[in-house]
Amino acid sequence: MKDNSLARKLGLKLKSSYLETDSRFYSEVYPAKAPNPEYICLNKELVKFLGINYEEIRLEDGLKVLSGSNKLRAKAYAQAYAGHQFGYLTMLGDGRAIIIGEQVTPEEDLYDIQLKGAGKTIYSRGGDGKADLSAMLREYMISEAMHSLGIPTTRSLAVIKTGEQVLREDLREGAILVRVAKSHVRFGTFQFGRSAVEIAKYREFADYVIKRLYPNLINEENKYVSLLETVMKRQIKLVVSWQLVGFVHGVMNTDNMSIACETIDYGPCAFLDEYEPSKTFSSIDRHGRYSYENQPKIIKWNLARFAESLLPLINENLNVAAQQASDVLSRCESIYELYYYRSLGKKLGIASSNKDDKNLLDDLINLMAGDKLDFTNTFYALSIEDKEYINKSEKLLSWYERWLLRVATERAEEVKGLMIEHNPAIIPRNFWIEKALQKATSNNDMSLYNDLLSKIKNPFSYDKSYDKYMKVPKGFQDSYITYCGN
Ligand code: AMP
Ligand code: MG
Numbered sequence: 001m002k003d004n005s006l007a008r009k010l011g012l013k014l015k016s017s018y019l020e021t022d023s024r025f026y027s028e029v030y031p032a033k034a035p036n037p038e039y040i041c042l043n044k045e046l047v048k049f050l051g052i053n054y055e056e057i058r059l060e061d062g063l064k065v066l067s068g069s070n071k072l073r074a075k076a077y078a079q080a081y082a083g084h085q086f087g088y089l090t091m092l093g094d095g096r097a098i099i100i101g102e103q104v105t106p107e108e109d110l111y112d113i114q115l116k117g118a119g120k121t122i123y124s125r126g127g128d129g130k131a132d133l134s135a136m137l138r139e140y141m142i143s144e145a146m147h148s149l150g151i152p153t154t155r156s157l158a159v160i161k162t163g164e165q166v167l168r169e170d171l172r173e174g175a176i177l178v179r180v181a182k183s184h185v186r187f188g189t190f191q192f193g194r195s196a197v198e199i200a201k202y203r204e205f206a207d208y209v210i211k212r213l214y215p216n217l218i219n220e221e222n223k224y225v226s227l228l229e230t231v232m233k234r235q236i237k238l239v240v241s242w243q244l245v246g247f248v249h250g251v252m253n254t255d256n257m258s259i260a261c262e263t264i265d266y267g268p269c270a271f272l273d274e275y276e277p278s279k280t281f282s283s284i285d286r287h288g289r290y291s292y293e294n295q296p297k298i299i300k301w302n303l304a305r306f307a308e309s310l311l312p313l314i315n316e317n318l319n320v321a322a323q324q325a326s327d328v329l330s331r332c333e334s335i336y337e338l339y340y341y342r343s344l345g346k347k348l349g350i351a352s353s354n355k356d357d358k359n360l361l362d363d364l365i366n367l368m369a370g371d372k373l374d375f376t377n378t379f380y381a382l383s384i385e386d387k388e389y390i391n392k393s394e395k396l397l398s399w400y401e402r403w404l405l406r407v408a409t410e411r412a413e414e415v416k417g418l419m420i421e422h423n424p425a426i427i428p429r430n431f432w433i434e435k436a437l438q439k440a441t442s443n444n445d446m447s448l449y450n451d452l453l454s455k456i457k458n459p460f461s462y463d464k465s466y467d468k469y470m471k472v473p474k475g476f477q478d479s480y481i482t483y484c485g486n
Contacts, residue, residue, distance in 0.1 A: 003073040010062050011053035014074035014101025017110065021208050022201040025189070026077040031068025031098050032119030032129070034176065036163025039063060040133070040446070041140050041453075043157050046180060050113075050157070051106040065100070066178050067160045068118045074101035078121035082195060083188035083255025084305055086289060091196075092188065092255050093123025096131060099184065110212065112184050113157065116177040127485075130166040133159070133175035134437045135486035137449065139266040140177060141436075145428045145456040146263055151241045152234075153263040154181040168486055173441060181262060185209050187302055188255035190309040199312055206313055213260050222324070224313040229328050232303050233335060234261035239299045240339045243292070244347060245427065246272035246375035250282045251484060252290050252298045254305050268482035271427045273472050274372040275365075281430075281482040296340075300332045347379055347422045349407050349415030360399075360406060367395040376427050377470060380462075383419035424459035428452060430480050431472035 117131025250268035268282035345353025381389035
């Protein structure tokens with residue numbers, strides 16, 4: 001079948017608009033052929049959202065395209081980027097991810113379709129370009145949970161077993177994650193542009209990104225300052241939403257910060273069970289740089305690196321540019337506070353929290369840390385006024401009594417409604433993800449994985465069947481470790 005009619009049959013309308021940018025920003029490359037591809041997950045809802053034909057994509061021709069063995073007319077490419085990794089700038093690029101095109105949705109929006117784990121590129125730096133099934137299933141689950149929680153994120157269209165083994169600490173089943181993003185351009189892509197590409201071509205790249213992601217900024221007086229301000233606000237909002245569900249990203253390097261401000265790169269991330277502000281899960285984060293409590297500071301640090309990369313675009317006089325950028329960045333903390341207390345207020349049923357609420361809100365967070373209360377369950381218990389749970393902690397009980405006095409001034413149904421809307425009953429807890437991955441990879445048994453997945457897709461609609469996933473054995477979190485790059 002000719003490319004055009006195959007693409008039409010599958011509902012794929014792919015462009016390669018990124019290739020309009022200077023050729024140093026990418027490398028054309030086709031995915032490696034998967035010897036024996038097989039769908040393990042296929043995201044029907046996302047398939048439909050993208051305008052892809054579900055009945056066709058699930059069959060052999062569709063599988064071949066999404067596992068990279070069937071070339072389409074759109075050119076496939078890997079992106080170049082740099083990144084501050086644990087504070088040090090490195091040249092990177094997609095070492096194991098290949099964009100097969102940008103899908104034009106029925107709404108005429110563009111979404112990158114990227115195959116993660118699809119083989120080597122010129123940026124692979126000694127890596128094998130591959131990914132293991134367990135890590136890709138983990139990303140699929142957590143990114144779908146984030147989406148269902150209403151948090152901006154890259155999404156997962158499919159997990160495909162490749163039929164070959166990959167070598168990590170041991171031999172594992174290889175897989176591809178089909179990742180969908182508004183764009184994969186990162187802070188690090190701008191850092192790469194500033195350091196490796198002359199200004200005129202770098203400016204063309206920045207203009208491409210603005211046109212694609214923030215077309216409303218095109219006519220701003222200084223669109224690069226406006227870009228900084230827009231990305232700053234959205235990234236801060238994103239981190240606030242992580243904080244308020246107890247999500248630890250785990251590897252907030254500047255190459256893992258998206259200009260579209262979606263959560264990206266689900267490597268060593270995890271949700272907290274007990275609330276421990278200094279918690280990190282990642283095997284390589286020995287000094288706690290990317291701990292839960294550091295995330296707001298790190299996003300500010302990362303935004304400063306993004307701002308530096310924009311300076312020559314903002315003004316040819318770098319001193320003038322630096323002044324303009326720091327005027328924007330100086331608002332980071334106040335914006336964080338504003339978003340944080342506003343959103344935390346909503347979790348506690350207060351539609352518009354005011355300055356006097358700050359102590360009440362802070363006291364809850366502090367007592368949760370002091371008593372190592374479960375992050376998700378505490379908020380959920382408050383939202384349903386579960387007296388049995390609340391009575392278990394004296395501090396929580398006396399806080400609850402103060403809170404009752406505060407919300408007595410609000411409309412009761414509104415309090416209830418806000419709390420149910422903002423406090424999930426279920427998140428993908430590490431203990432249950434690990435159990436599900438274990439079954440999926442050692443016995444080819446997807447039953448637990450699919451059951452958990454179906455529940456985390458409806459996090460705000462408690463059902464009795466969620467009970468088992470709301471608990472984990474005591475002490476589990478203390479020894480739980482996550483890994484990058486699997
Ligand atoms: P990450 O920690 O996932 O953000 O990855 C950091 C960098 O390492 C990126 O440039 C990745 O493309 C690259 N990378 C990670 N795993 C592999 C692999 N197995 N083969 C080649 N490159 C990889
Ligand atoms: Mg990355």
